[in-house]
Amino acid sequence: MAIPQRIAPLAARAASLLPTATGDRARFVASRRDLESSRPLREPRQLVERLLRRADAAHAQGDSAAAVDWADKALQILFHPQRHYGDAISPLSRRGLEDLQPLRRSTVGRLLMTSPDPQREVRPGGPRVLVLAGRSWTFIDRVIKDLEGEGTFEFRTRDLSQLPAVERPSRRGVLEARYAASTTGARIAPPPSLAEDLAWADVIWMEWATYTATWLTLLDGIDARIVVRLHSYESFTPYPQMMDMAQVDELVFVAPQVRELVCASAPRAEQAGRISVVPNINDFSEMVPDKLPGAGRTLIQVGWANPVKDVEFTLDVLEDLRREDPTWTLLLAGSPIGEDDDDPRSRRIRERLAAAGDAVEVLGFRDDMPQVLRRAGYIVSASRHEAAHEAIAEGAAAGCVPVVRNWPEFAEWGGAASMFPLDWIVTDARGAADRIRSTADEGFDPAREDARRWLFGERDPEGTRRAYVRALIGDHGTEKG
Known part of the structure; x- marks a missing residue:
């Protein structure tokens, strides 16, 4: 007989108490359900260790299918997108990489992730x-x-x-x-x-x-x-x-x-x-530094709906600025939050945007960014992690003053300072607002000219x-x- 949908989670929770393989499967199912509902796990490492012990036991018995299946469950918990791209800071942001230690101790974990492969000669390329x-x-x-x-x-x-x-x-x-x-x-x-x-x-x-x-x-x-x-x-x-x-x-x-x-x-x-x-x-040739009226009091963030982009950081910056000068505004370019997204973060951002009123303009996806950037004087990178963050480079080419958060998930790995000048980089929203205030008015043109000069000197085609x-x-x- 099928278990009613509303009872299934309760049944899984009950099964997860069993000290058996069935219990460990139920723990995995319940934990994955929590992650998919944006609920944090209380003891993810303990669960991963249990799953990998099952994988190692199956491997020792020569049951490769079961070994892979249990290891797959462990990896699904360790690398679930909610743990790395959701609201929380990724466990891999710390140099200790403690989240990976269960894999390093597991026989199957080592086979999958660390054991060296046979070395061979490097191959030449061609046209x-x-x-x-x-x-x-x-x-x-x-x-x-x-x-x-x-x-x-x-x-x-x-x-x-x-x-x-x-x-x-x-x-x-x-x-x-x-x-x-x-x-x-x-x-x-x-x-x-x-x-x-x-x-x-x-x-x-x-x-x-x-x-x-x-x-x-x-x-x-x-x-x-x-x-x-x-x-x-x-x-x-x-x-x-x-x-x-x-x-x-x-x-x-x-x-x-x-x-x-x-x-x-x-x-x-x-x-x-x-x-x-x-x-x-x-190709930065389409980016021109000419600004439209009002650009000197306008921020822009390009890409903002994804949790990793952390638009709430930028909203904090805007609120800080507007406490002293209500003429500051923000443009948000890029695909918006999905209409069906009803998680706590999405609801919170919708509420903040509604409260901001005309101070924030949501532009949606645009294919005319050179013209959009003429409206903005400051471009903000609020992300938790980035690689090159081309939007900041494009903003600098377009004569915007870059304001770059020291991406917290890469801070211990070199962070934004690996990519951009130190005077572009801030550690928190207050620091971002201070950088903006310090380069406003008389400092605006020198700051944006310095940014363009650095970019075109650094990015040698x-x-x-x-x-x-x-x-x-x-x-x-x-x-x-």
Whole structure:
């Protein structure tokens, strides 16, 4: 007989009290339900340790399916998006990385995440580049466009999410393949629908180091040079740790603080042929510094609905400014909070926006950002973590004064100071308001001119292009960057 929906959570809670495998499954189900409802877990490490003990026991008994299943449950708790992209600060923000210790002590955890893979020689590159990605192409499209103009390379692109269902990489399939590779040396047969492209390529460029990158590094018989590029998102997933880094000829980070976190959390990274930090390619030529009337009292945040963007920080800054001068206003550009989002944070932000009235203008998604930025004099990065944060660079190019929070989830890994000048960086909302007040009026034009000067001096297009060519051609052997 089916359990009524309203009773099912109570039944799961009751089952979770059992000191058995059934109890541990019930604990996992109840904890995942809590996370999906934005409720924090009281003892996540204790649960992860229990699940990994089950995985180790199954592994010792030769039951690979059960070992993977229990480990999968542990990883779902450890890396649940709510723990890293929700309201709370990610456990991986601290250098001790204590959240990962259960994995390091577990036999199956080590097989999946840390045990070295067989080393091999670094492969040279060439002119034919196959770019693989999922649904996000914005940043890599810029690289392709720029390097096509360079004239050396020919590109093909494949969206892995569009492969036939039986060939498409999946999170669970990748986990099973990683376990098999670590225990038996078995590797994944390349999908037939990619065979022609794989044979054609001198270089395979994987954009985003999610489970698709792990999948690529576990494919059998790949002769092309492999380049993987990481942004900040992947730092808070298990996939950089699961990759066969010995198959990666060049590991490219878009920012040094991302490199620091990933190299600490993913010991296999040291097996990559070379590690480099290369900024995104961005054309700032459309950004003009001319401002419209009122820009000197207008802030802008680009991207704000995602919890990691922490728009409440910016609302705190605005409230601080308006206590002394009610002419300050805020523009919010980017997709808004979803109409169906009814979690406490979404409700709280809606209430604050309603209370702010005309002081805040929600613009929605815009494809005319050069014109939008003419309306703003200050651009705010309020995020908990970022990699390159191109919106700040674009704002500086457009003559906005940058106000950059020292992203708290990367603060111990180098933080915003790894990317931007110290005088742009603030630690809290009061510091942000003070920076804005100190550069207002007579200080406004000098501050924004300094920002433009720094940006165009630092973001050298030719130097960035050479760095990408170097990653693709691979003329430095096994040198570590």
